[in-house]
Amino acid sequence: xxxxxxxxxxxxxxxxxxxxxxxxxxxxxxxxxxxxxxxxxxxxxxxxxxxxxxxxxxxxxxxxxxxxxxxxxxxxxxxxxxxxxxxxxxxxxxxxxxxxxxxxxxxxxxxxxxxxxxxxxxxxxxxxxxxxxxxxxxxxxxxxxxxxxxxxxxxxxxxxxxxxxxxxxxxxxxxxxxxxxxxxxxxxxxxxxxxxxxxxxxxxxxxxxxxxxxxxxxxxxxxxxxxxxxxxxxxxxxxxxxxxxxxxxxxxxxxxxxxxxxxxxxxxxxxxxxxxxxxxxxxxxxxxxxxxxxxxxxxxxxxxxxxxxxxxxxxxx
Amino acid sequence: xxxxxxxxxxxxxxxxxxxxxxxxxxxxxxxxxxxxxxxxxxxxxxxxxxxxxxxxxxxxxxxxxxxxxxxxxxxxxxxxxxxxxxxxxxxxxxxxxxxxxxxxxxxxxxxxxxxxxxxxxxxxxxxxxxxxxxxxxxxxxxxxxxxxxxxxxxxxxxxxxxxxxxxxxxxxxxxxxxxxxxxxxxxxxxxxxxxxxxxxxxxxxxxxxxxxxxxxxxxxxxxxxxxxxxxxxxxxxxxxxxxxxxxxxxxxxxxxxxxxxxxxxxxxxxxxxxxxxxxxxxxxxxxxxxxxxxxxxxxxxxxxxxxxxxxxxxxxxxxxxxxxxxxxxxxxxxxxxxxxxxxxxxxxxxxxxxxxxxxxxxxxxxxxxxxxxxxxxxxxxxxxxxxxxxxxxxxxxxxxxxxxxxxxxxxxxxxxxxxxxxxxxxxxxxxxxxxxxxxxxxxxxxxxxxxxxxxxxxxxxxxxxxxxxxxx
Numbered sequence: 001x002x003x004x005x006x007x008x009x010x011x012x013x014x015x016x017x018x019x020x021x022x023x024x025x026x027x028x029x030x031x032x033x034x035x036x037x038x039x040x041x042x043x044x045x046x047x048x049x050x051x052x053x054x055x056x057x058x059x060x061x062x063x064x065x066x067x068x069x070x071x072x073x074x075x076x077x078x079x080x081x082x083x084x085x086x087x088x089x090x091x092x093x094x095x096x097x098x099x100x101x102x103x104x105x106x107x108x109x110x111x112x113x114x115x116x117x118x119x120x121x122x123x124x125x126x127x128x129x130x131x132x133x134x135x136x137x138x139x140x141x142x143x144x145x146x147x148x149x150x151x152x153x154x155x156x157x158x159x160x161x162x163x164x165x166x167x168x169x170x171x172x173x174x175x176x177x178x179x180x181x182x183x184x185x186x187x188x189x190x191x192x193x194x195x196x197x198x199x200x201x202x203x204x205x206x207x208x209x210x211x212x213x214x215x216x217x218x219x220x221x222x223x224x225x226x227x228x229x230x231x232x233x234x235x236x237x238x239x240x241x242x243x244x245x246x247x248x249x250x251x252x253x254x255x256x257x258x259x260x261x262x263x264x265x266x267x268x269x270x271x272x273x274x275x276x277x278x279x280x281x282x283x284x285x286x287x288x289x290x291x292x293x294x295x296x297x298x299x300x301x302x303x304x305x306x307x308x309x310x311x312x313x314x315x316x317x
Numbered sequence: 318x319x320x321x322x323x324x325x326x327x328x329x330x331x332x333x334x335x336x337x338x339x340x341x342x343x344x345x346x347x348x349x350x351x352x353x354x355x356x357x358x359x360x361x362x363x364x365x366x367x368x369x370x371x372x373x374x375x376x377x378x379x380x381x382x383x384x385x386x387x388x389x390x391x392x393x394x395x396x397x398x399x400x401x402x403x404x405x406x407x408x409x410x411x412x413x414x415x416x417x418x419x420x421x422x423x424x425x426x427x428x429x430x431x432x433x434x435x436x437x438x439x440x441x442x443x444x445x446x447x448x449x450x451x452x453x454x455x456x457x458x459x460x461x462x463x464x465x466x467x468x469x470x471x472x473x474x475x476x477x478x479x480x481x482x483x484x485x486x487x488x489x490x491x492x493x494x495x496x497x498x499x500x501x502x503x504x505x506x507x508x509x510x511x512x513x514x515x516x517x518x519x520x521x522x523x524x525x526x527x528x529x530x531x532x533x534x535x536x537x538x539x540x541x542x543x544x545x546x547x548x549x550x551x552x553x554x555x556x557x558x559x560x561x562x563x564x565x566x567x568x569x570x571x572x573x574x575x576x577x578x579x580x581x582x583x584x585x586x587x588x589x590x591x592x593x594x595x596x597x598x599x600x601x602x603x604x605x606x607x608x609x610x611x612x613x614x615x616x617x618x619x620x621x622x623x624x625x626x627x628x629x630x631x632x633x634x635x636x637x638x639x640x641x642x643x644x645x646x647x648x649x650x651x652x653x654x655x656x657x658x659x660x661x662x663x664x665x666x667x668x669x670x671x672x673x674x675x676x677x678x679x680x681x682x683x684x685x686x687x688x689x690x691x692x693x694x695x696x697x698x699x700x701x702x703x704x705x706x707x708x709x710x711x712x713x714x715x716x717x718x719x720x721x722x723x724x725x726x727x728x729x730x731x732x733x734x735x736x737x738x739x740x741x742x743x744x745x746x747x748x749x750x751x752x753x754x755x756x757x758x759x760x761x762x763x764x765x766x767x768x769x770x771x772x773x774x775x776x777x778x779x780x781x782x783x784x785x786x787x788x789x
Binding site for chain 2: 049052054055070073074076078080081082083084085086087088089097098100101102103142145146
């Protein structure tokens with residue numbers, strides 16, 4: 001029973017002339033924790049709405065938990081990007097209503113909800129009206145509404161937006177815990193270091209086109225390190241002398257110097273040359289971050305054929 | 318089906334089980350009913366009795382004599398009672414007390430004046446009439462009026478003594494007598510009109526006596542019973558008796574139409590505002606992850622239908638209670654109530670379809686009003702035309718408007734509850750046509766709703782709505 005919980009085949013969706021999603025192919029393995037990345041307006045929310053059968057694709061097929069999301073709504077937890085609460089409803093009442101709509105009618109639901117509220121550090125909110133809560137608290141209630149029926153597949157659209165660092169780590173802990181219990185989780189975000197920390201897999205789309213679909217380990221292996229981080233003893237004259245080294249494309253001057261390498265340049269020989277030219281406190285070849293992959297892939301000036309080429313390279317690899 | 322029920326229950330609960338709703342929609346008619354029953358008694362205590370002295374300046378002394386007769390308490394109250402019956406055509410007090418037959422034998426079954434006063438229908442009057450012979454007393458009398466020792470001053474100028482003030486009045490011309498009444502500026506209108514009417518009656522007494530006739534005889538002869546109109550249908554059967562019914566014959570169809578109009582509009586309005594609230598709160602997509610748009614809309618429409626039914630039942634029950642209290646219960650035609658129910662459901666589904674579609678398409682109430690305007694205009698027509706329709710329930714106007722989809726339920730209610738029977742085939746056809754139209758409207762609304770609920774930004778144009786409807 002290791003059917004992929006989510007499978008998209010050649011899914012297209014346009015709104016008038018705007019192609020929101022083009023030829024999207026996705027296959028999410030069971031039990032994985034996937035980051036769905038892309039800049040604002042990339043088509044993430046549209047793709048998620050198609051997955052949820054809220055929008056119907058113009059063409060292509062979507063298979064969620066072996067059928068349509070409509071048939072399996074009670075097994076899917078969904079935190080939409082456009083989310084809210086009934087302002088005048090009490091928190092407990094709202095969660096019970098959502099749970100009932102998801103087919104949870106068992107006794108003791110109120111007790112479970114109270115326990116969850118305690119875990120989310122929202123004790124004593126059960127009888128409060130939603131409008132009395134702060135925005136961050138409302139966000140956590142919404143997260144709880146998405147998982148209250150213990151779904152097998154969890155789709156979270158920007159789950160961390162509007163949360164402070166403390167609550168962000170609280171919610172990420174919960175997501176990790178659900179992942180460990182074997183749930184399949186997909187979450188979209190444009191905050192990449194979160195994805196990098198949490199996900200075991202990610203896909204990246206821009207302008208409705210999938211640019212990347214791989215595990216985090218694969219991505220790191222695939223994009224070899226292209227940055228050398230240098231912390232010189234004497235920062236003032238180091239930058240200019242380092243720029244002369246053949247193979248260095250540019251130097252960024254922050255707290256430490258970052259040397260970006262030209263294509264084909266050999267990191268080992270460059271690092272040797274750096275040591276020869278100046279005294280360093282530290283020197284390291286930096287692992288590529290998702291952020292850099294992201295920026296490299298989503299360059300606004302990328303020509304359409306470049307995108308297609310890059311996509312082929314990335315997915316065929 | 319289960320999810321539709323959950324949505325419907327929430328919709329009902331969040332609308333009907335709120336303090337605001339219970340106060341506005343339920344308490345209002347109950348209060349209105351209570352006012353109709355107990356109101357007269359409440360008001361009764363507020364009408365102060367008319368007591369005190371009336372001074373009459375009468376050089377002849379004739380009016381003074383006549384006024385003393387007419388201002389006798391029993392006679393005056395009896396006259397007020399007859400007047401009341403003639404004006405209202407109501408012969409029964411609340412609690413089945415008879416006001417007494419209007420004519421020709423006033424002796425049998427009369428209510429005592431005290432009962433009428435207690436019921437607040439007649440002002441209690443105790444006037445003592447005092448006389449003054451000369452006009453020179455007028456300034457002094459007016460001063461006493463100001464001090465409050467007199468309630469009114471009447472100045473009588475008999476016909477023969479009208480002074481020929483100018484050439485405009487040629488000699489020998491018969492001038493009318495004149496009677497002027499002075500009262501305080503703050504005098505209750507009901508009090509002054511009682512005095513005016515009684516003085517006029519006293520004047521007529523002088524005229525009758527001057528002609529050498531018996532006053533009681535003339536009054537008895539000029540008294541006529543109310544004309545009793547009985548309506549019969551084609552088979553010669555009695556349909557309604559007009560005696561106490563004239564007003565109700567016009568008003569009942571209007572009341573029924575207004576009930577259905579208000580019931581369907583109020584619950585439709587709740588549907589609209591709740592849908593807009595769900596959109597603007599952004600809770601819509603959370604709901605759509607659990608139910609389909611069609612289930613959501615069906616749940617909302619059904620939930621609000623029950624809200625409307627609760628309101629309608631309360632209003633109708635309050636109305637029936639009021640009619641029972643006034644002993645007009647035989648006015649209610651029970652089969653009409655079944656029709657009212659059928660047409661209410663039809664009207665509600667039409668309006669709910671419009672409200673659901675508009676509510677799903679807009680982001681705030683203000684935008685909704687623009688989109689609703691065309692439908693609202695059509696819906697106003699029955700409200701404007703109820704009088705001609707109820708006066709001529711089988712006329713061309715009534716027949717044609719009966720088959721205009723949005724108007725059907727309202728026009729048909731007016732026609733059915735008015736006096737002329739409506740052909741059965743027309744009722745059947747209007748039911749078929751109306752329900753077909755409601756189903757079609759709900760279907761269209763579902764197509765708009767499905768797309769509208771996820772659309773944010775500027776409100777759609779009618780053209781865009783049409784495109785949403787056509788979209789697969």
